[in-house]
Each structure stands twice: as C-alpha cells, then as structure tokens.
Amino acid sequence: MEPSIVNSIFVETVSGQSIDLLSPAPNHIHIIDVAHGLALECRWYNQIRELYSVAQHSVMVSMLVPPEHALWGLLHDASEAYIGDVARPLKQSPLLTGYRMIEAGLMRAVSIRFSLNMEVPASVKVADKVALATEFRDLRGDSADVAYGKAGAMPVAQRIVPVSSETARRLFLNRYREITSRGLAL
Numbered sequence: 001m002e003p004s005i006v007n008s009i010f011v012e013t014v015s016g017q018s019i020d021l022l023s024p025a026p027n028h029i030h031i032i033d034v035a036h037g038l039a040l041e042c043r044w045y046n047q048i049r050e051l052y053s054v055a056q057h058s059v060m061v062s063m064l065v066p067p068e069h070a071l072w073g074l075l076h077d078a079s080e081a082y083i084g085d086v087a088r089p090l091k092q093s094p095l096l097t098g099y100r101m102i103e104a105g106l107m108r109a110v111s112i113r114f115s116l117n118m119e120v121p122a123s124v125k126v127a128d129k130v131a132l133a134t135e136f137r138d139l140r141g142d143s144a145d146v147a148y149g150k151a152g153a154m155p156v157a158q159r160i161v162p163v164s165s166e167t168a169r170r171l172f173l174n175r176y177r178e179i180t181s182r183g184l185a186l
Contacts, residue, residue, distance in 0.1 A: 011082060013037075019082060021102050026113035029078075031176055034110075037081025039169035045087040048139045052160065054080050055168040057131055059175045064127035064156070070179045072116050072124050074172070079106035129153035134160055 009021045013033040019025075038055035042048070054077050062073035077085070083102060090096060111118050133151035136142040138160040147155050163171065 013082070021083065022105070024082075024106050024109035026109045029106075029109050029113040031173065034075065034078045034081040035169050035172040035176070038077065038172060039165045041080050041084060043085075043135065044139065045085065050162050051165060052135070052139055052162040053165055053168040054085065055165075055172040056160075056163060057135070059168075059171050060131045060134070060160070061124065061127045062175055062179065064130055065121070065123040067182075069121045069123045071114060071176075072121055073127055074175055074179065075110055075114060075116065076120060076124050076128060078110045079103045082106055126153065130156060 007022065010018045011021060012018050013030070014036045015030050015033050017028050017030060017033060019028050035055060038058060039053050041054040043052050043054055043057050058074050058077055061076060062070045065073040079102075083099070083106065085091075086096060086099060091099065108118065110116070129151050130153045133144075133147040133153045134155035136147035136150050137144055137155045139162070142150065144155055
C-alpha cells in the first residue's frame with residue numbers, strides 16, 4: 001500500500017483561526033496569534049532555568065536593528081508561534097527537511113501579511129546573534145568572551161531579565177504597535 005500524500009495540516013490558533021501549515025494563507029496570520037504563541041514558546045528548547053520566551057527575544061532583536069528593520073526584527077521567528085522551535089542541530093539535519101519547508105512557507109506568509117521583503121535583512125541576522133550572545137551570558141552563565149565565541153557577536157551591556165509569558169506577550173504587542181504607528185514598518 002502506497003503512503004498517502006498529505007495535502008493539508010490544519011492547526012487552530014488562540015484567535016480561532018485555522019491555518020494550513022502546508023499552505024498558509026497570509027490573511028490567516030494575526031499578530032495576536034503570533035504574540036501569544038511566541039510568549040509561550042521558551043528559547044533554548046526549554047533547557048534554561050526559567051522561562052525566557054521567544055516573544056521577549058524578538059522584542060530585543062527589534063530594538064537592536066535600525067528602525068526600518070524593526071518589524072522584521074520583531075517577526076523574524078514568527079513561524080515558531082505556529083510550529084514551535086527545534087534545537088538548531090536537529091533543525092539543520094536532513095531528518096527535518098519537512099519542518100524547514102513548513103517554516104519557510106509560514107515565513108513567506110508572514111512576509112506577505114506584514115508587507116516585509118521576503119529576505120531577512122542582514123541587520124536582523126546580526127541582531128539575532130547579539131541577542132544570542134547576550135542569552136549565552138545571562139541565561140546560560142557564560143562569560144562575554146565565551147558568549148562571543150559561541151554566537152559570533154558580543155552581548156549587549158544591558159542584562160536580560162526574563163519576564164512572565166503574559167508580560168512578554170504585552171511587550172511584543174506594544175512593540176508592534178510602536179513600530180507600526182510610527183510608520184517604521186516599511
């Protein structure tokens with residue numbers, strides 16, 4: 001018997017939206033769902049002492065980039081609101097080719113929905129590394145030099161203080177409103 005080909009995989013969001021993970025419609029992507037999902041998603045595949053959410057990380061990245069890239073910084077991990085995150089070594093393995101395809105499709109839908117260029121700006125990639133280095137230092141206990149060696153960037157001076165998921169959700173939505181109300185989302 002031949003394995004059946006899956007044409008759709010639907011998940012329901014907190015707002016009640018149904019998203020087809022194999023063919024996500026941009027108009028089904030809502031900032032409330034992204035904020036909620038990322039606020040409940042812990043960085044470091046849950047292997048840190050306390051919750052540090054992807055939403056809080058995303059706010060940090062959005063603050064580290066030039067204003068014209070702030071929305072991309074905020075949304076650079078938006079796919080994780082729908083499919084979670086996977087430890088980097090596993091995510092990059094051939095075993096998870098399907099996951100990476102679904103992640104790319106979701107990011108295309110996010111890009112269209114929020115009128116972002118399809119390619120993540122270089123400044124966001126750099127800011128993501130800076131945030132990662134800061135996380136190595138503040139959440140994993142590494143020195144700044146070790147964090148630099150692991151992330152390829154120096155941590156920022158300000159220390160990370162993890163907040164609750166509800167606070168992270170609020171910070172994320174406030175940052176989104178700030179970016180979009182000031183016309184920074186170009």
